[in-house]
Amino acid sequence: MDFQQHGYRATKPRARASPPSGGPLLFDDTSSGPPPMNRGQDPGVGNLFADPMASAAMMYGSSLANQGKDIVNKEINRFMSVNKLKYFFAVDTRYVMKKLLLLMFPYTHQDWEVRYHRDTPLTPRHDVNAPDLYIPTMAFITYILLAGMALGIQKRFSPEVLGLCASTALVWIIIEVLVMLLSLYLLTVHTDLSTFDLVAYSGYKYVGMILTVLCGLLFGSDGYFAALAWSSCALMFFIVRSLKMKILSSFSADSMGVGTSAKPHFRLYITFALAAFQPIIIYWLTAHLVR
Amino acid sequence: MAFTLYALIQTAILFTNAIAVLHEERFLSKIGWGAEQSIGGFGDEPGIKAQLLNLIRSVRTVMRVPLIAVNSVCIVLLLLFG
Numbered sequence: 001m002d003f004q005q006h007g008y009r010a011t012k013p014r015a016r017a018s019p020p021s022g023g024p025l026l027f028d029d030t031s032s033g034p035p036p037m038n039r040g041q042d043p044g045v046g047n048l049f050a051d052p053m054a055s056a057a058m059m060y061g062s063s064l065a066n067q068g069k070d071i072v073n074k075e076i077n078r079f080m081s082v083n084k085l086k087y088f089f090a091v092d093t094r095y096v097m098k099k100l101l102l103l104m105f106p107y108t109h110q111d112w113e114v115r116y117h118r119d120t121p122l123t124p125r126h127d128v129n130a131p132d133l134y135i136p137t138m139a140f141i142t143y144i145l146l147a148g149m150a151l152g153i154q155k156r157f158s159p160e161v162l163g164l165c166a167s168t169a170l171v172w173i174i175i176e177v178l179v180m181l182l183s184l185y186l187l188t189v190h191t192d193l194s195t196f197d198l199v200a201y202s203g204y205k206y207v208g209m210i211l212t213v214l215c216g217l218l219f220g221s222d223g224y225f226a227a228l229a230w231s232s233c234a235l236m237f238f239i240v241r242s243l244k245m246k247i248l249s250s251f252s253a254d255s256m257g258v259g260t261s262a263k264p265h266f267r268l269y270i271t272f273a274l275a276a277f278q279p280i281i282i283y284w285l286t287a288h289l290v291r
Numbered sequence: 292m293a294f295t296l297y298a299l300i301q302t303a304i305l306f307t308n309a310i311a312v313l314h315e316e317r318f319l320s321k322i323g324w325g326a327e328q329s330i331g332g333f334g335d336e337p338g339i340k341a342q343l344l345n346l347i348r349s350v351r352t353v354m355r356v357p358l359i360a361v362n363s364v365c366i367v368l369l370l371l372f373g
Binding site: 164165168170171172174185186187188 | 343
């Protein structure tokens with residue numbers, strides 16, 4: 001019964017297996033994996049541990065490995081908050097389905113507010129409006145594979161092209177996030193949009209790109225432009241509605257109402273500029289794949 | 292327009308160098324972008340120009356020493372590998 005439970009945990013890492021590691025975490029931290037099995041109780045590999053020297057060496061080695069892991073975690077935590085990153089990957093199937101549907105058809109969704117739970121935003125598992133990084137990552141990788149396939153169909157494939165495509169797309173994401181951060185800083189817009197949120201919102205366009213490339217491959221040039229128009233409109237609507245809550249309504253946090261006369265214009269410009277940038281970059285990154 | 296990661300690193304180094312070479316008293320004060328002109332009132336609306344001047348000044352202060360190291364590494368690598 002114990003072994004069956006371990007097997008279940010190994011195949012469904014997102015199941016609630018281990019208790020939360022303290023702090024206001026709303027999701028279960030399953031990253032440390034299942035607890036190690038008691039080695040001495042398994043008679044199949046018991047012969048290895050009959051030798052005390054071998055078992056002592058293995059204990060020493062495992063303690064060294066644990067120390068190394070702690071050091072690496074501490075160093076990484078200095079640059080990037082791993083807990084904040086884990087928040088973005090706490091998703092489940094239902095959320096992914098609803099979010100994909102929302103990205104491609106956002107016109108009927110009513111409530112765009114990100115719900116909070118005692119000051120911390122709800123994880124994507126509980127709130128469809130929360131940004132996540134799972135969909136952008138998967139969409140990015142799928143886009144690269146699809147680009148390779150599209151070039152292979154047209155007999156223009158070579159392995160360097162794949163790497164070039166991947167790094168081009170990555171560089172465009174970095175440029176977009178940096179420009180957004182710069183403009184948000186310069187206009188002193190006080191939002192709670194972190195860097196990872198911006199990466200998430202700029203990664204959602206890859207879902208539209210995948211759809212566009214697929215339609216271009218299946219239905220030719222007309223299908224490509226139709227899918228481009230559809231996904232551009234859907235994505236622009238999605239971005240404007242999502243960021244409207246975060247950027248435009250944040251001046252309710254300012255106590256002075258005097259200096260906000262010029263600011264709503266700039267915030268509007270930022271949101272619409274970001275939205276208008278999406279179709280351009282979708283066209284730019286997919287046009288060469290669908291001749 | 293295909294970007295490699297190397298192009299991104301090159302662009303970042305060039306941009307940071309460009310911001311770091313803007314001399315405070317020989318250039319920025321002459322065109323009215325000096326540091327002492329950005330300390331305006333103490334309201335919580337600094338404005339775009341003050342934010343930009345702040346950004347330039349902080350990039351200069353923070354990145355001066357790392358830029359020396361990164362530029363030296365770049366020079367050596369470009370000399371060796373063209």
